Amino acid sequence: MKTVLARLTFLAxxxxxxxxxxxxNLGNPANYQRFSLPFYAQPVAVTFDPGMxxxxxxxxxxxxxxxxxxxxxxxxxxxxLNHLLAAKGQYRLNDFLFFKLxxxxxxxxxxxxxxxxxNITLYKLLIDSGFDARLTFRGDQLxxxxxxxxxxxxxxxxxxxxxxxxxxxxLAGDCKGRQRLYIxxxxxNPRGKxxxxxxxxxxxxxxxxxxxxxxxxxxxxxxxxxxxxxxTMVDIMTDYPFIHEYCYLDTPLSPTLSASLIPQLDALMRGxxxxxxxxxxxxxxxxxFAYKEDNEYFGRSKPMVPEEVFGYxxxxxxxxxxxxxxxxxxxxxxxxxxxxxxxHLTVAVGTDIPGDSFNYRGQRYVFCDPTGPRxxxxxxxxxxxxxxxxxxxxxxxx
Numbered sequence: 001m002k003t004v005l006a007r008l009t010f011l012a013x014x015x016x017x018x019x020x021x022x023x024x025n026l027g028n029p030a031n032y033q034r035f036s037l038p039f040y041a042q043p044v045a046v047t048f049d050p051g052m053x054x055x056x057x058x059x060x061x062x063x064x065x066x067x068x069x070x071x072x073x074x075x076x077x078x079x080x081l082n083h084l085l086a087a088k089g090q091y092r093l094n095d096f097l098f099f100k101l102x103x104x105x106x107x108x109x110x111x112x113x114x115x116x117x118x119n120i121t122l123y124k125l126l127i128d129s130g131f132d133a134r135l136t137f138r139g140d141q142l143x144x145x146x147x148x149x150x151x152x153x154x155x156x157x158x159x160x161x162x163x164x165x166x167x168x169x170x171l172a173g174d175c176k177g178r179q180r181l182y183i184x185x186x187x188x189n190p191r192g193k194x195x196x197x198x199x200x201x202x203x204x205x206x207x208x209x210x211x212x213x214x215x216x217x218x219x220x221x222x223x224x225x226x227x228x229x230x231x232t233m234v235d236i237m238t239d240y241p242f243i244h245e246y247c248y249l250d251t252p253l254s255p256t257l258s259a260s261l262i263p264q265l266d267a268l269m270r271g272x273x274x275x276x277x278x279x280x281x282x283x284x285x286x287x288x289f290a291y292k293e294d295n296e297y298f299g300r301s302k303p304m305v306p307e308e309v310f311g312y313x314x315x316x317x318x319x320x321x322x323x324x325x326x327x328x329x330x331x332x333x334x335x336x337x338x339x340x341x342x343x344h345l346t347v348a349v350g351t352d353i354p355g356d357s358f359n360y361r362g363q364r365y366v367f368c369d370p371t372g373p374r375x376x377x378x379x380x381x382x383x384x385x386x387x388x389x390x391x392x393x394x395x396x397x398x
Contacts, residue, residue, distance in 0.1 A: 120135070133192070152166050152243060367380060
């Protein structure tokens with residue numbers, strides 16, 4: 001009896017697995033093509049049925065987009081989607097990195113040609129993955145937009161039916177202009193799930209260990225170290241959408257950087273009290289890196305996650321704050337408050353050491369500015385020039 005029940009249970013699970021799959025979209029396994037695609041440094045195995053390929057629309061209109069989408073509905077696109085979703089799980093990609101993998105894969109399948117078909121197919125893959133997505137177009141340009149509940153900045157946004165959609169085809173700013181933008185009038189999954197951009201954990205991709213020699217002054221004494229970071233993580237952030245500032249601070253160190261940097265700082269901290277440890281971390285973020293504003297260095301605003309501070313020649317207050325936040329969290333596990341002035345970001349630490357401080361939600365926080373003054377180890381001081389300025393607490397760690 002138990003054997004019969006086990007077989008029935010297995011059969012039920014199989015039926016559930018295929019319940020939402022259009023079997024005509026699985027094509028003929030004999031026709032499947034397989035190749036390995038480089039995604040950052042990670043080779044990703046891809047399988048697809050060439051029967052999914054459709055022709056590029058001659059012009060862009062609601063009718064031509066609908067015609068192409070209807071063609072795709074009858075093609076074996078599910079084969080590719082199944083393998084992309086498997087890669088998403090295997091490498092622990094968030095939604096945005098899954099989108100990038102899908103886009104990169106379609107570009108390879110189409111040999112860099114047929115950009116309109118690529119975007120329509122990408123749109124269908126997102127719909128079939130459970131997301132709410134919209135297509136917008138103008139002239140000969142077609143854009144994929146995803147519904148999201150997360151805060152994004154400097155990304156084109158549209159509002160439709162009470163939902164916010166981010167244009168993830170236009171992160172480089174190539175869709176700016178005054179020409180009217182049209183929304184494709186079909187809406188296949190209006191109750192689809194929100195698309196995520198945050199990075200609470202790094203994906204598990206092949207590491208690219210890269211060494212960097214650093215030195216900093218702690219109470220006037222020069223300290224030297226060689227630190228290894230993961231270039232893959234820096235590459236991931238090169239064209240990443242501008243998310244909320246606190247998300248950059250909340251992003252973890254990569255395993256490569258953590259295994260290299262933390263033991264070296266731990267060794268320097270041996271025998272120190274809490275104040276001395278905070279002074280050491282502050283000295284490190286202040287003087288181990290050269291300072292330059294984003295607009296001067298990148299020509300645009302670019303907040304960095306901690307890993308990027310090691311991957312670039314310059315960093316600013318937002319970037320130092322992200323690194324300081326990660327180090328205090330991982331090494332000392334002390335409460336922190338992230339403070340935003342009009343033109344400066346800094347961090348205060350929940351501790352009873354003396355110095356300039358403020359109370360927030362029942363906790364006393366002492367200022368520990370990660371940016372300056374350079375070569376100073378003094379903490380417990382409001383950043384010079386900001387003594388009389390108001391600030392906002394944009395996030396805390398407890």
